[in-house]
Amino acid sequence: MSSIRVLIAKVGLDGHDRGAKIVARCLRDAGMDVVYTGLHRTPEEVVTAAVQEDVDVLGISLLSGAHMTLIPRVVELMQAAGAGDMLLVVGGVIPDEDVPALRALGAADVLLQDTPPDAIVARVRELVAARQPR
Amino acid sequence: MRGEAEEGATTIMTDLDTLARELLAGSTRALARGLTWVESGGERAEALVARLYPRTGRAHVVGLTGAPGSGKSTLARALARGARARGRTVGVLAVDPSSPFSGGAILGDRIRMNDLALDPGVFIRSMATRGALGGLCRAAADGVDLLDAAGRDLILVETVGVGQDEVDVMRLAHTVVVVSVPGLGDDVQALKAGLLEIADLHVVNKADREGADRTLGELRSMLTLLPPAESPAGPDGAPAVEPWVPPVLPASAAREEGIEALMDALDGHMAYLKTSGELDRRWRRMVGARVLKIAQELVARRLAHPAAADADVDRVARRELSPHACARLLLTRLGERTSHV
Ligand SMILES: Nc1nc2c(ncn2[C@@H]2O[C@H](COP(=O)(O)OP(=O)(O)O)[C@@H](O)[C@H]2O)c(=O)[nH]1
Numbered sequence: 254m255s256s257i258r259v260l261i262a263k264v265g266l267d268g269h270d271r272g273a274k275i276v277a278r279c280l281r282d283a284g285m286d287v288v289y290t291g292l293h294r295t296p297e298e299v300v301t302a303a304v305q306e307d308v309d310v311l312g313i314s315l316l317s318g319a320h321m322t323l324i325p326r327v328v329e330l331m332q333a334a335g336a337g338d339m340l341l342v343v344g345g346v347i348p349d350e351d352v353p354a355l356r357a358l359g360a361a362d363v364l365l366q367d368t369p370p371d372a373i374v375a376r377v378r379e380l381v382a383a384r385q386p387r
Numbered sequence: 388m389r390g391e392a393e394e395g396a397t398t399i400m401t402d403l404d405t406l407a408r409e410l411l412a413g414s415t416r417a418l419a420r421g422l423t424w425v426e427s428g429g430e431r432a433e434a435l436v437a438r439l440y441p442r443t444g445r446a447h448v449v450g451l452t453g454a455p456g457s458g459k460s461t462l463a464r465a466l467a468r469g470a471r472a473r474g475r476t477v478g479v480l481a482v483d484p485s486s487p488f489s490g491g492a493i494l495g496d497r498i499r500m501n502d503l504a505l506d507p508g509v510f511i512r513s514m515a516t517r518g519a520l521g522g523l524c525r526a527a528a529d530g531v532d533l534l535d536a537a538g539r540d541l542i543l544v545e546t547v548g549v550g551q552d553e554v555d556v557m558r559l560a561h562t563v564v565v566v567s568v569p570g571l572g573d574d575v576q577a578l579k580a581g582l583l584e585i586a587d588l589h590v591v592n593k594a595d596r597e598g599a600d601r602t603l604g605e606l607r608s609m610l611t612l613l614p615p616a617e618s619p620a621g622p623d624g625a626p627a628v629e630p631w632v633p634p635v636l637p638a639s640a641a642r643e644e645g646i647e648a649l650m651d652a653l654d655g656h657m658a659y660l661k662t663s664g665e666l667d668r669r670w671r672r673m674v675g676a677r678v679l680k681i682a683q684e685l686v687a688r689r690l691a692h693p694a695a696a697d698a699d700v701d702r703v704a705r706r707e708l709s710p711h712a713c714a715r716l717l718l719t720r721l722g723e724r725t726s727h728v
């Protein structure tokens with residue numbers, strides 16, 4: 254009976270959240286509860302919020318190119334917080350060659366900027382369904 | 388201070404004992420998971436609340452309500468900071484409306500409170516308003532219990548003051564703060580919808596804006612039109628105490644002005660509740676209303692079960708049974724079924 258909870262966060266310095274907001278609305282329209290935290294969040298803020306909100310999925314959007322420093326920090330903080338059963342999904346502008354590295358770090362998936370909203374919704378559902386029930 | 392307990396690095400909490408123990412020990416992760424349980428409702432939520440309920444009763448529960456955009460979330464942040472400065476821990480429950488079409492919600496209240504995230508003394512949780520009759524109220528009340536049992540001294544519950552369900556959520560609070568902004572207009576509507584009667588305290592937020600004095604004046608004169616509150620009898624037959632007169636206070640949540648006075652007024656209201664004996668009476672009313680809500684939700688859920696009604700409704704369709712008689716029949720049958728829903 255409970256719906257999927259997702260936190261969408263923008264970390265880093267870039268000032269665009271149009272894409273993140275579109276994704277948030279699509280997930281909402283698909284019946285999910287989407288916590289939105291706004292621009293310029295730090296990994297610490299994002300992980301604390303995700304833990305308090307106990308989301309199924311932490312979606313981090315980056316356009317700034319700083320993903321290879323910010324995502325490892327997010328993963329480290331998630332582990333330290335005992336949030337090992339939370340799914341991390343990275344989105345935004347990510348060069349193809351970095352995708353395997355992000356997956357290896359523990360990202361459940363990496364969705365590039367051109368992923369259609371329907372595909373994002375489907376992927377989130379799939380990932381949550383495949384995980385242990387809580 | 389609680390709220391800073393070591394967190395197990397890989398704990399995945401699925402059993403009640405562990406969850407309750409860690410929650411009581413101050414684990415934020417356990418508190419967060421417990422809130423997920425009560426939000427989804429059902430058997431495990433009931434069991435968790437049953438376990439923790441005896442450990443509640445310490446917190447001051449403050450409701451913040453008012454029109455969208457009036458500054459409730461910003462005020463919650465300011466109050467949380469004020470409470471932290473006074474050495475108290477804080478829990479915030481931000482209840483946002485969900486879309487009537489998809490059932491989903493975008494929960495944006497945290498945007499105003501991001502800088503609190505790094506203080507383990509503040510715990511913020513967003514909740515979507517969904518579900519049948521009373522579902523929101525049940526989940527919010529359970530959530531307040533969890534925050535209380537987890538040792539949060541001040542619990543702030545934010546809801547948009549529209550709709551009966553949200554007014555009912557405010558009835559869970561010891562102190563109800565109604566937030567308005569300069570230039571009444573829309574707010575008068577909101578206040579008419581039952582909020583004026585439940586306010587223990589009025590805040591005119593955005594007092595940094597033009598027209599705040601006028602709004603303060605308008606609100607104060609509007610309040611004088613309300614029938615005077617009865618003088619409550621003191622505790623144990625002591626002489627009657629002066630009734631509480633809801634203060635009307637200006638504040639600028641964004642600039643953190645007027646927050647100290649507001650904090651003092653909140654403390655003043657709690658002190659009044661205690662000395663007047665009103666705390667016990669209010670508590671009795673609160674739990675009475677809560678029990679009724681839970682019962683209504685249970686009945687509504689059982690009635691929603693299609694198989695329960697099919698054959699009888701067929702008889703109504705054939706005009707062998709009147710709609711009223713059928714409804715009564717359904718209710719009688721409800722009592723016979725004891726299975727958990
Ligand atoms: N000028 C002014 N703006 C404020 C004040 N408090 C909040 N706001 C702004 O009002 C808007 C709505 O605030 P928010 O806290 O989200 O309102 P809520 O919908 O009632 O929770 C935001 O843009 C805030 O920055 C205030 O004291 N003064």
Ligand SMILES: [Mg+2]
Pocket residue numbers: 459460461495496545
């Ligand atoms: Mg708000």
